[in-house]
Amino acid sequence: MGATAVNKNTGSKRQQKKKQALQKKKQNKEFFNAKTQKQMDLSDHSDSSDEEVEEYEDVNGVQEDSGSASDISSEGDDPLAHDFLQGSEESDDEDDKGASTQDPTSDSCSDSDSDESDIEAKSKAIDEEKKKEEEEAVAEMQLNIKDESDEFRLPTKQELEEESLRPPDLPNMQRRIKEIVRVLSNFKALRQEGATRKEYVEQLKRDLSSYYGYNEFLIGALVEMFPIVELMELIEAFEKPRPICLRTNTLKTRRRDLADVLINRGVNLDPLSKWSKVGLVVYDSQVPIGATPEYMAGFYMLQSASSFLPVMALAPQEKERIIDMAAAPGGKTTYIAALMKNSGMIFANEMKVPRLHSLTANLHRMGVTNTVVCNYDGKELPKVLGVNSVDRVLLDAPCSGTGVISKDESVKTSKSLEEIQKCAHLQKQLILAAIDMVDANSKSGGFIVYSTCSIMVAENEAVIDYALKKRDVKLVPCGLDFGRPGFIRFREQRFHPSLEKTRRFYPHVHNMDGFFVAKLKKMSNAKPKVESSTPSETVEEGLELGENGSEKDSQENVKQHLVEHSRKENKVLKKDITDNGKKESPSSAIKNKKRKFPSRERNDITENGKKRSPSSAIKRKKRKFPSREQIEKISRAREEKRKALREKKKAARQKSGGGE
Amino acid sequence: MRPLDEKETTVVLEKLLKFTDNNLQNIVYNPSHEGPDPNPGRYCFRLHKNKVYYVSESLVKRATNVARANLVSLGTCIGKFTHHGNFHLTVQALTILAPNAKHKVWLKPTSEMSFLYGNHVLKGGLGRITDAIAPGKGVVVFSMSDVPLGFGIAAKSAQDCRKLDPNGIVVLHQADIGEYLRKEEEL
Amino acid sequence: MVKKQKQKIILPPDLPPDINEDEIEVSDEDLQFVNENREYAGFVSRLDTKSITKHVTRVADVKEDALEALYEKRLKKKLLQREQEEDSKLQVDHVEALPIKTLDGQLKYRTVTKPSTASESGVTGERETGGDDEDDTAGKSIVKLTKAEKRAKLKKSRKEAKKQGKELDESEAEQTPQAVVLAEVKEDLTAEEAFENKKRKLAELGIALLADPESNIKSLKEFLQLCKDNDHAIVKLGLLSLLAVFKDIIPGYRIRLPTEKEQEMKVSKDVKKMRFYESTLLSSYKAYLQRLTALEKQLSFQQVAIRCICTLLDAVPHFNFRESLLGVVVRNIGSPDDVIRRLCCSTIKSLFKNEGKHGGEATVEAVRLIAHYVKDHNCQWHPDSIEVFLSLSFDEDISRPEKADEKNKGKNKKNKKRKSVEEPSQLQDNRRKRSKQELTEKMREEVNADYKAVAFTPNVAEQRRKQSETLSAVFETYFRILKHALQSIAARPEVDASLSAGGSGSHPLLAPCLKGLGKFSHLIDIDFMGNLIDHLKRLASGGSISENNSGKCLTSLTVSERLQCCIVAFKVMRTNLDALNVDLQQFFVQLYNLILEYRPGRDQGEVLTEALKVMLCDDRQHDMQKAAAFVKRLATFSLCFGSAESMAALVTLKHLLQKNIKCRNLLENDAGGGSVSGSIAKYHPYEKDSNLSGALASVLWELNLLSKHYHPAISLLASNISSMSVANNQVYLSNISPIQAFTDMSLERETFDPPSGINKSNNKRKRGIGSSISASVETSGETSSIDEDELRKKLSAHFMLLRDIKENKKLRSELEHVTSSLQQHKEYKQQKRKTTQRPKSKKKLV
DSSP states (O other): OHHHHHHHHHHHHHGGGHHHHHHTHHHHHHHHHHHHHHHHHHHHHHHHHHHTHHHHHHHHHHHHHHHHHHHHHHHHHBGGGGTTOOHHHHHHHHHHHHHHHHHHHHHHHHHHHHOSOOHHHHHHHHHHHHHHHHHHHHHHHHHHHHHTSSSOOOOOHHHHHHHHHSOOOHHHHHHHHHHHHHHHHTHHHHOOTTOOHHHHHHHHHHHHIIIIIOOHHHHHHHHHHSOHHHHHHHHHHHHSOOOEEEEEOTTTOOHHHHHHHHHHTTEEEEEOOTTOSSEEEEEEESSOTTSSHHHHTTSEEEOOGGGHHHHHHHOOOTTOEEEESSOTTOHHHHHHHHHTTTOBEEEEEOSOTHHHHHHHHHHHHTTOOSEEEEOOOGGGHHHHHOTTOBSEEEEEOOOOOTTOTTTOTHHHHHOOHHHHHHHHHHHHHHHHHHHHHBOTTOSSOOEEEEEESOOOGGGTHHHHHHHHHHSSEEEEOOSOSOSEEOOSEETTEEOOGGGGGSEEEOHHHHSSOOEEEEEEEEOOSOOOOSOOSSOOHHHHHHHHHHHHHHHHHHHHHHHSSOTTOOHHHHHHHHHHHHHHHHHSOHHHHHHHHHHHOGGGHHHHHHHHHHHHHHHHSOHHHHTTHHHHHHHHHHHSOGGGHHHHHHHHHHHHHHHHHHHO | OEEOOHHHHHHHHHHHHHHSTTTHHHHHHSBOOBBSSSSOOBEEEEEETTEEEEEEHHHHHHHTTSOTTTEEEESEEEEEEOTTSOEEEOGGGHHHHHHHOSSEEEEOHHHHHHHHTTOOEEGGGEEEEESOOOTTOEEEEEETTOOEEEEEEESSOHHHHHHSOTTSEEEEEEEETTHHHHTTTTO | OHHHHHHHHHTTTSOOGGGHHHHHHHHHHHHHHHHHTHHHHHHHHHHHHSOSSOOHHHHHHHHHHHHHHHHHHHOOOOOHHHHHHHHHHHHHHHHHHSGGGHHHHHHHIIIIITTTHHHHHHHHHHHHHHHHHHHHHHHHHHSOOOHHHHHHHHHHHHHHHHHHHHHHHHHOSSOOTHHHHHHHHGGGOOHHHHHHHHHHHHHHHHHHHHHOTTTTOTHHHHHHHHHTOSOHHHHHHHHHHHHHHHHHHSOSSOOOOOOHHHHHSOOOHHHHHHHHHHHHHHHHHHHHHHHHHHHHHSHHHHHHHHHHHHHHHHHOTTSTTHHHHHHHHHHHHTOSOHHHHHHHHHHHHHHHHTGGGTTTHHHHHHHHHHHHHHHHTTTOSOHHHHHGGGGOOOOHHHHSHHHHHHHHHHHHHHHHHHHHHHHHHHHHSOHHHHHHHHHHHHHHHHHHHHHHHHSOOOOHHHHHHHHHHHHHHHHHHHHHHHHHHHHHHHHOTTOOHHHHHSSSOSOTTHHHHHHHHHHHGGGOOHHHHHHHHHHHHHHHTTTOSGGGGSSSOOOSSOHHHHHHHHHHHHHHHHHHGGGSOEEOHHHHHHHHHHHHHOOTTTSOHHHHHHHIIIIIISSSOOOHHHHHHHHHHHHHHHHHSOHHHHHHHHHHHHHHHHHOGGGGGGSSSSOSSSOSSTTOOSOOTTOSSGGGSOGGGSOOTHHHHHTTOSSHHHHHHHHHHHTTTTSOTTTTOOOOOHHHHHHHHHHHHHHOOOHHHHHHHHHHHHHHHOHHHHHHHHHHHHHHHHHHHHHHHHHHHTTTOHHHHHHHHHHHHHHHHHHHHHHHHHHHHHHOTTSSHHHHHHHHHO
16 A cells, blocks of 8 residues: 555656656667667566575665665656557666666766766766656656556566565555466466566465465475466465365264254255265354264264265275274274275274374264274384285375365465475385285285375375385276376476376365375285386486486485485485476575575575576577586586585676676 | 183173173174174173273284284273273263163153263153163163163163153263263273 | 744743833733632633533633634734734643643733743743753653652642642632532642642732732742742742842832831831831842852752842842842852853943942942952953953043042031031930931931932042942952963973964963953053063063073963063053153064064964054154164065955054154165164074164065065055155055054955956956057066066075065065066056955055
8 A cells, every 4th residue: 555655646746747758758769779688687687686685685785775766666656657658668668767777887887987087978977867867757757657557567676675674565465466367377468578477477476475375385386286377276275164074974874864864953064076975065054063962973974075085995895904004083994984884894093192082082983893993103004914914005194284275274384395305205105014014915905095185296196106116006096086187297207107097186176175096006915126117218317317416415315304215215305306496486495495404505506506597598598408407416526516606606697797 | 902801701791781681692692793704703802901892803813913002992992990990881882782772761852962961861851761671770871863872870760750750860871972072082 | 843833933922021011001900800710710720630521611712712823823913912912822832832731821821921021031031041951850840750759749739739729718708619629629630730830829929029019028938938849940930030029129229127226216107017028028038049049059050040140130239138149140250151151241241331220339349259259260260250341441530539539528528517517406406306317317318328329429439439449459350360370381481382372271361351451551550550561571572581592482372462461561551651651672572573473373463463553553653773673574574474464564564664764774775875773784584682683784675575466455555665765755644554454454355366367367358359468468577577686686685584585485486477467457457446456455555
């Protein structure tokens, strides 16, 4: 609000200057040619600058200030100019502004260099100064006019500075988000001249993260996974809670009967969608749905729709031996027991002691009698329950919970790259344990179902892909006729093509928590030492890339707490790092790294060094970059790294500088 | 986890006998349908951390390789031994008591909730009652729609109940499924 | 030959009481006539003995007899006054049967019939009962008389003659010349004549008494004398006619003999006369009763005696010495002799029915006595003796205490008030006045008593007391019987089933006892209730409650008896504990098992169906498990038995399904996921306890078979039920009770000719028609094949029910070769609804 207020009065003040502004227009032209090619660098420059603000501050803080000031005024003034300026010139005007911010410094310094005591020159300079000022005024005025147009214009870094100082202006931000989305949805038509999609995206990320309160890492990850429009839907979906959902306990009643009883109690409900025979959706209810006599009698269980899926995928048969590796609070376990009609047996394992109470209570309440509840770390289970001993294993792995943000807001900010990596690592161990426990030549079974409530590729497809390589298992269809197929390729990662058999579920698509389900069939009890028989070409490449990185990382890892990683994981981990290094804003990486892990800073810096150069480079050049940076990486010894960084930074500046 | 010794067994069975006169044999001799084996054998009582569990033998077989420390529960927990060696049935026992109950009481819908909050069953809330209830017998409490709600000890015989005034106590509360919510931790 | 016919004809004319009135007035004038010319009677009587002498009168008599006879024979239609003549005619004929005493008979008729409406009835009764043996005795007396007997008879007859002579003398003023002849003839009076005389004597006495009791009340004694006669026939006649007399003359009140005080105090003449009359009447009555009781012991007289006693008890229960009467009657109530037993029972019943006559005391005493006897006979008595209780009637509002109490209080107050009012007056009055007062008091009370006795308005308190006493006595008896039955079972639990099959074995009284309990269930005191139910339970379980676990429980009770027990228990509960809804689990369990033990031939299906109705249909609500178990079992049951039973079963089943919707998922193949039956995951067909059978885990595949039952009604109902789950239940709320269904069907069963035959004919006809038949046949064929393999599926699913499956095999083979024809039969029916079963079934089902 504050900003607009300023615009108003400034605008009124500037009204009378219009006429002179008009007559001075021709003089603008001459600047035009000179500044056109500069624009690119400028824009890049500004990008890089707001990526690493800290570097810029010491270098040219002064002009920053002036620029920012002018920016504000200009921003304020734009609205009036609109009517009689056609689209072509807007870019010019902007350039003017840009020039106005830049030139004085350059000229002044050049002048000062050439000759000090030339009064004429000085006076001329002064005149120019004046003239410039007037021009600026005109420009600003025109800008004012233009800014009101439906065309959207990215804010410059200075404005962002200002915003960061001011309390966040949410409606404004929301408007901007909408605008950007609109622009991106139809980039060709609506793009602002010279602004790259990337700029928009970065801006969008910033706004989203501040508007919805995500941390950059998470928002970045999401942006990578979804096209912008869908991203918006997803984030919106995360904001509102999922409908309450309950599962009929078929050990005790039938869905129809239960529905009748609950409706009589004043609960407004409907059958869950067609894929479940036992699910009910609760819209609203007079009575606390979690405290009805029927609930206490174990007629139903309150659990999210998504948690039906892994059990349905598991499809347990009667008389089978089944392990639920992470059972609490028992929603899935009781569902399994119900499907087995209390026959066979279930090992319900839960590592966290405090959650055991709710697990056992639920089991008893639901009248489940075929379960043995034990308290182990999932990794030890094979040792305890024996290898190749059961028919099916359900591994609902502990995860970052990025799918259930609507349930728990804290995920938005708490999760970081490390946590994802930690989860991924644990999940890989667990899935191997799960596979080991399954008996491949069981008549009815031999299946493993892996599920997470995370939507991170690293916790899902990557884990499955890893399992595919480490054990003789193959993916089989989940038996769920809906849900999105899993990623086969994600950025430069290439997974086994059969991963499309896995299923992803999203709040905005399926109106349930973000979820991932994969069903594996164990082919043989042998543990193959070799990699999966036919690694696809792309995977190969991805691997090599990883390999190269691996030594360096492994050494670093000593510093980090990821000691226990095996080489393979390192590779994948590396991949993660690199790819999010490549794709998402390194600045974010730096910022939070800086906060937490000083030890890793340089590493990141190198990366964003790498990153920045390609980004600043022209598109066609980008193809070659991997090779070059490989060479660099391999050639450089570790102790030289710091120097290398500095050089790279310099080089970067020179490049930008040399562009002119 | 260990089988009950003589004393404990008698104590437990007597408790159960109060609720299920000659249906106790069903509890003890019926073949279990849990367990993966083709013939899972019968049910048996196991004592684990002073809780008594009613489990299919085949489950017990398989549960043996779980370390005592890490074994949390198996089958149905039907009660716990106090330090003084007394045995108390817990709510979970309802799973085996309800089908085998000899003495039943049905509650009017209006009085369900009060029972689920741990109150005794008053005559006023009585919807139906089986005959041949003698004081001191174990009674399983049902809702009018045959949902087992809990169990208790009969205070009056079915005949006396007729003379009783509406808020005379018919069944003394022992356990009710409300405890699943009220005291999840103790269970 | 002829005689036989005659006798046959004779039976009807025993004068029905209604004719008495006019008869009697007639009799008066005739009486005078007879009295004034007795000599005729005597004369003629003597004359007739000389049967050879042709006497004008006799001839004339004969003639007129002949004429009348002809006349009668000619026109068979009779007007009312003619009737009597005809009677006389018949009488004559009857007497003719004994050739010698033709005229006598006639004479006797003239004299006797008038008075002895009652005596005749007595005679008739005699004929009814022991007619034959009487004849025998008569025959004996006629045919073989040894000298001794003759002589004895002679003496007796002489004595008689003298007596008679005296009478005659005193009666006859002047003698006719024939008297001489008469005198000499007198010697050789034959026994028959003596017999006749006695008869006549009886008759005369009877007439006299009836004419005016007051005057010749003394003749009762003679009567009694006659009854002491050795001749059985005479004695019987005497007893009977005396009975008639007493019935007539006994007053409508109870005679209270005056105390000495009253004796000494002088009273008016007529009062004295009255007292004398009463006392004599009473004494003679007493004597009579003594005689009766004495005779009742002897076999030959038993029936007569009992008859007399019964009639007396029935007629004058309010009169003195009722106790002794009751005693005899009750003693014989369970006698092996059917006639006597029936007599007594009917008497007691009538006694119970119209208490007005005796204001209830008799009832109480009777019941007490019966209870006593039951106790003495240790419950080994004839069932009728207990069934008598069923005709007891208690009226509710009296038995209801509080009301009666307040009434009672009110009454007492009134009484007190009256007393208190009168006390002072009495005190201040002098003794004369007081005596008068007392007298008036007494008078008033007596009047009150009589008034009460006559107008049936006994005071409520009294009635209540009586009722409660009666009740307690009755229930005491019932409980004793129950206990005994239990003991008998407990005594020999190893009784083989044959006995149990062979009707009520060791406890004849159980059945009526149960009936009674059922009838009076609403009157049972709550305190009894407990152990009553307990007993019933033990009985219902065939006393094998303890050794349930020992598999097949041996019982000495028949299935129907045990069912009865269940029913009674339910009635009792329903009528008493409606305030508190008690669920008689045990009995349900029993019924559940009894259904299997039921055998169509052996046990009466009515009881079973009643049990079904009372226990399953009428009961408010059941718990799901039980209901499901019964539904399943009934379906099974209806597969195994005849159309009637299965119909009843199906109706019940439908009731159950309509009542508790949850059981409907027996009709569906899958209960939307796992089994609802909780811990009981699968159906145990042989489970004893309905609650543990886990029937909810099973499916009602029987209906599929039944829907192809040969009986259209059943098949329709079955298919109807199986479609119930999909349709809303309100549509066909069947209002027919199982009993009704059963009776309908069992009636129908006779008429219902196996439709296969019909169908055959139908087919023939259809074949005749031709075109349509081919299609229909094919369709039916393929449908049947479909049914078969889905049938096979279900069978394989439920092969555990072995005996069902045997049933099914039979049924199926039958079905296979009937189905096609059945289809057409149905179509045929739908075309023309004239067939009998159709509308019936419709009515049932919709």
